[in-house]
Amino acid sequence: MxxxxxxxxxxxxxxxxxxxxxxxxxxxxxxxxxxxxxxxxxxxxxxxxxxxxxxxxxxxxxxxxxxxxxxxxxxxxSKWIASVVVLKLVDQRKLDLDAPIGTYLPDYRADTGRQLTLRRLLSHSSGLPNQVLKARQADPSIRAVELNQAEAVRRYASGDLAFVPGTQWDYSHSNWILTKAIVERVSGKRYDALVDQLIVRPLRLKxxxxxxxxxxxxxxxxxxxxxxxxxxxxxxxxxxxxxxxxxxxxxxxxxxxxxxxxxxxxxxxxxxxxxxxxxxxxxxxxxxxxxxxxxxxxxxxxxxxxxxxxxxxxxxxxxxxxxxxxxxxxxxxxxxxxxxxxxxxxxxxxxxxxxxxxx
Missing domain, CATH: 3.40.710.10 (DD-peptidase/beta-lactamase superfamily)
Incomplete structure (x- = not known):
């Protein structure tokens, strides 16, 4: 051996x-x-x-x-790292934790877009169901399938809310699919480039x-x-x-x-x-x-x-x-x-x- x-x-x-x-x-x-x-x-x-x-x-x-x-x-x-990126954009006044997400994604479904905020998404208190986990459990072959962010939001982060935002907690990966779409729309950059710009290079990470x-x-x-x-x-x-x-x-x-x-x-x-x-x-x-x-x-x-x-x-x-x-x-x-x-x-x-x- x-x-x-x-x-x-x-x-x-x-x-x-x-x-x-x-x-x-x-x-x-x-x-x-x-x-x-x-x-x-x-x-x-x-x-x-x-x-x-x-x-x-x-x-x-x-x-x-x-x-x-x-x-x-x-x-x-990675979710904690993502929250740091979001808060860097808050510091730059490009995002607001408590603004309705429809402010940033006007093409997202209007009813949910009026109720959800980044604070609720980042704290898993949004009520957004974990559609991506259910889909991956039902068909493991899709785990490696790439989608553009808009299509991923449509498939996995657009379901009916399971509860009123802020009233319960549910660990949902779909929150982060939607957050990534918001961050990339507002910044005009891919998420990997933002991580490099806001975290990796300033801290000289190797x-x-x-x-x-x-x-x-x-x-x-x-x-x-x-x-x-x-x-x-x-x-x-x-x-x-x-x-x-x-x-x-x-x-x-x-x-x-x-x-x-x-x-x-x-x-x-x-x-x-x-x-x-x-x-x-x-x-x-x-x-x-x-x-x-x-x-x-x-x-x-x-x-x-x-x-x-x-x-x-x-x-x-x-x-x-x-x-x-x-x-x-x-x-x-x-x-x-x-x-x-x-x-x-x-x-x-x-x-x-x-x-x-x-x-």
Whole structure:
């Protein structure tokens, strides 16, 4: 067996959800290594990387190991990135979170266009049914079918509202198909170009951007797997371009740290937009705009955190950032790692950043 694969897969492990006193980063990393974590994990504060590890394989068939700059799909955390792009356009006074979306898409169905706002779309409180998910479940062959944005809106984001906007919460990918149409109409640019202009270039990111279709063609990206034993089982899940806001962003752990720092310390967004991004609209879901904000026991205190989780195909990721002091953990996995174990790993690693004995 390829030694890289042997390193990447072993017996499952569970880390306690409670803080583990005086456990060092190296201790946690060794436990993860022995137990089969295949991915990259980073701990930092502010813009500074304190510790980072890369364990396992990026491409099992070719024996390519992961590195700390390996690129990963980040699944639904793409929605948080999309919300940042929307708020950048709000800062430029090109968009208003509370304007009826018919203002921006006059050809959209008038009844729904009068009721919906970007705030409702970005917080999953719009009532717009998840037509795209239903269609993909009914016919998996359409997962890789590309459509122009207008046609995608017509097919998958024009259904009758399931509830009055703002009264309930429903996780609907169709929200992001409609939001992408609005952003591209107002800016006059493709979404991938906007991400590059508003996020990638200003932050001088090296490993981030938008992909469409199968991400495997992206240079430097890890491949997604359902499992690595007894033989590698690839698990791609193509992301058509019209769904780029819902799940089409890729990045590395160092780049994601840079993004979270720039957004959450206020350098990338205005103070008002940063506040909008982190204001919870659906308390029972802890959901703000494109992501969650939660309070948890970290380092012996209750702390407020940006709470990001994403998945697509074989990719899983967890990112947490303490809002008050910038302590951050990022875990990226490309072999369908159990979410509970990934969250436990992230929690244990974040604890190390508060333990003087664990430095």
């Amino acid at each position: 390829n030694p890289l694969i042997r390193l990447a897969v072993a017996a499952a492990f569970v880390l306690s959800a409670q803080p583990i006193a005086a456990q060092s980063f190296d201790d946690v990393a060794e436990s993860a290594k022995e137990a089969g974590f295949n991915g990259v994990a980073l701990v930092g504060h502010g813009r500074t990387i304190d510790n980072v590890m890369a364990i396992g394989v990026a491409d099992a068939a070719r024996g390519v190991p992961l590195t700390i700059r390996s690129r990963f799909e980040i699944g639904s955390v 490993d981030s951007g938008i992909y469409s279709g199968d991400s495997g063609g992206t240079p430097g990206i890890a491949l997604g797997y359902a499992a690595l034993l007894p033989a590698p089982q690839p698990k791609p899940n193509p992301m058509p371009g019209f769904m780029a806001m819902a799940g089409g962003f890729y990045t590395s752990a160092p780049d994601l740290l840079a993004i979270m720092d720039a957004v959450l310390d206020g350098r990338l967004l205005s103070p008002r937009s940063r506040k909008e991004l982190m204001t919870v609209h659906m308390p029972d879901q802890h959901y703000a705009l494109g992501g969650r904000v939660r309070t948890a026991m970290v380092g012996g205190q209750m702390r407020e955190l940006a709470w990001e989780d994403g998945r697509n195909g074989g990719f899983r990721m967890v990112a947490r950032r303490v809002l008050a002091d910038g302590h951050t953990v990022i875990t990226l996995n490309n072999a369908s790692y159990d979410y509970q174990k990934l969250g436990d790993l992230a929690g244990a690693l974040l604890e190390t950043s508060y333990s003087p004995e664990a430095k």
